[in-house]
Amino acid sequence: MPAFVRRPLPQAVLAGLLLALAFPGGPGIWPLLAVALVPLIAVIRQESGRRAFLLGLATGLVHFLILLYWIVIVLGHYGGLPWYLAVPALVLLALYMALYVGGFAAGARLLLLALPAPAALWLLPALWVGLDWLRGWLFSGFPWMDPGYALAGMPAMIQTADLFGHHGLTYLLVLVNTLLALLLCEVRETGRKPLTLAGPVVAVLALAAVYSTVRWHQVERLMAGADRMTVGVVQGNIDQNLKWSPDNQEKTVNTYIAQTASLFAGGDGEGRPVLVVWPETALPFYPANSMFVEDLQRMNTRFDMALLTGAPWYEVIDAEEKDFDFYNSAMLLAPTGQLLDRYSKSHLVPFGEYVPLKPLFPFLAPLVEAVGDFSPGVIDKPMIWQRAKIGVLICFESIFPEIAAKWVQNGANVLVNLTNDAWYGKSSAPYHSLAMTILRSVETRRSTVRSANTGISGIIDPLGRPVLQSGLFVPWAAAGEVALLDGETPWMRGGRFFAPLCGLAAALAVAILAVRGRRQQME
Known part of the structure; x- marks a missing residue:
């Protein structure tokens, strides 16, 4: 040497x-x-x-x-x-x-x-x-x-x-x-x-x-003896540079609706999903102010399905002072279009979804100006649809083991990760994000449904095996069964x-x- x-x-x-x-x-x-x-x-x-x-x-x-x-x-x-x-x-x-x-x-x-x-x-x-x-x-x-x-x-x-x-x-x-x-x-x-x-x-x-x-x-x-549910996963592949353009909203919604419809092309067979998952901020607008919400309601009713999708959300603090709290949220919509539940991301990305000490870092404001500074939400009870008790991980919440653990402690029998990895481009980061999500499944012994705007989307079983997996930067939609497991692992109890x-x-x-x-x- x-x-x-x-x-x-x-x-x-x-x-x-x-x-x-x-x-x-x-x-x-x-x-x-x-x-x-x-x-x-x-x-x-x-x-x-x-x-x-x-x-x-x-x-x-x-x-x-x-x-x-x-x-x-x-x-x-x-x-x-x-x-x-x-x-x-x-x-x-x-x-x-x-x-x-x-x-x-x-x-x-x-x-x-x-x-x-x-x-x-x-x-x-x-x-x-x-x-x-x-x-x-x-x-x-x-x-x-x-x-x-x-x-x-x-x-x-x-x-x-x-x-x-x-x-x-x-x-x-x-x-x-x-x-x-x-x-x-x-x-x-x-x-x-x-x-x-x-x-x-x-x-x-x-x-x-x-x-x-x-x-x-x-x-x-x-897994063989567990309740199972067929879930559809949609990857819209929406260009990040166009995602937040008001002129592109209708096209974005129609893209997701068309991909969702492809999941039901086989008619009323056993593979028909009862829940469809769209990515983080798949709806690039505030639902309360948008006419496109009616399109979602018609879609849900037509296919008799529930929809779990990401969307920005806001709450009015003081209308006269124009004081609002903004959230990066996930919404669960019933087949009737009714809002069943909502979770807002609790662990925000510093310099991505809010700028800490903003006066010291004004040049980083463009990273959050598209949607504004977000406020953190709170992890509470899982979202419930039929037999599924859903713990939602939005974006990089999937890299924090304790967030998945808290959902499972609160009763979740399946995890859903909504993310938009378009920010990373065609880099190694989406593969890193997937790897960390896989470990959440094994640690908690929960199936994880992952919907990413540009990939990598799919379904991960409680053994950490990808049951379905998309490519990067391609439109994609697929459906698969997820096992709904209960109970806590040794890691949950003290590990x-x-x-x-x-x-x-x-x-x-x-x-x-x-x-x-x-x-x-x-x-």
Whole structure:
């Protein structure tokens, strides 16, 4: 190996590249997840704490610049920002995300130096998972594509997510990386037999495989005996540049009605959907003010179906003062056209659906000017249609496990994700969004119906398998059966605390070792 490659910085950069290559939407070489962090973990032991942090920062920066490149598309093409502002915004976001990898590297170095290898082996994954959890919570959270999500395309490998969530998958991946790094370094330096370190890890992986196999068959039996409902999914493929144009509203509504009608072309057969789902803000107008609502009522009555669709909504606070609250909502309409229920998105996108500290960021106003600043809604009881109790995830709410968990705790037996991923263009982001939605199905053991304006739409079963799946930027409509499962998974009952407990354990260990090291230096 050339001397240059053996230097710390190239190894840190290599780790970032390997991570990025493993994720869906790009090369998607998921086996790289088992080795991607090995170069970083192997090199930080010989470095100071400061240099370890900087090396981790380099790994994270490379990884997130590649992973999040689509931010430039969102800000530039759709947000109207010039490239010389959009690119620095990407760099700043990637740098923020990379801080957590830097923190991991600094903490991991201390654990590796101060603890026996068998102890460090189990604490390094806990540290990574704890930092991932923190990133998903701090500043409203941005838990975009933690490593465990990259396994979403391999259903057989993600079944333990109903125990410890996607964080549990990440833990196992970092555990394997740590083991390999220690085998490269520890065995070479001390002569310790590989079985001492590898044996317990192999045992844990074997237990995970056995659990996954058993659980797979259990869930299949539950699905076979569950109530089922035929649901139609429509992907309008409406151009984002035309979506909010008043002149295009009639064409948009007619497009969705025509695609919905195609679901009923077979007559009164068994495959006839009783519920049809349209995407987030499929109605690009406020329903209370639009004449096109009558078209929806006629459609529902004609096909004897309920419609769940996204639409903006407003409530009057003070008419004289022109004070209104605006919402990004989902509406459930009965076959008669009656509004049965409405849910408004509770976790809004910062700088996408509202601008925090707007006086400090006036140049980001174009991102929300089409529909105005939204107010958050509240998660309450699921929407009910026939036997379905529906928990709605609007847009990037699907990347937050706790939102899906709250719906299920409130009684939901099916999840519906309405989204508009047209913002991302033909990038990797829609594949990322789908991967995270798949994990919500496995964690909660609920079917998920996903309707996206430009894709990727479909139906995901409680095992995380796509039953139906559309392409990107194509009009599409299909119907399929969803299993309506009840009950709570182990993850729901307590496994959700796995990630914060990992973070707490790792933070305590790092803090104790840091204090002990400081005292030894003073003595």
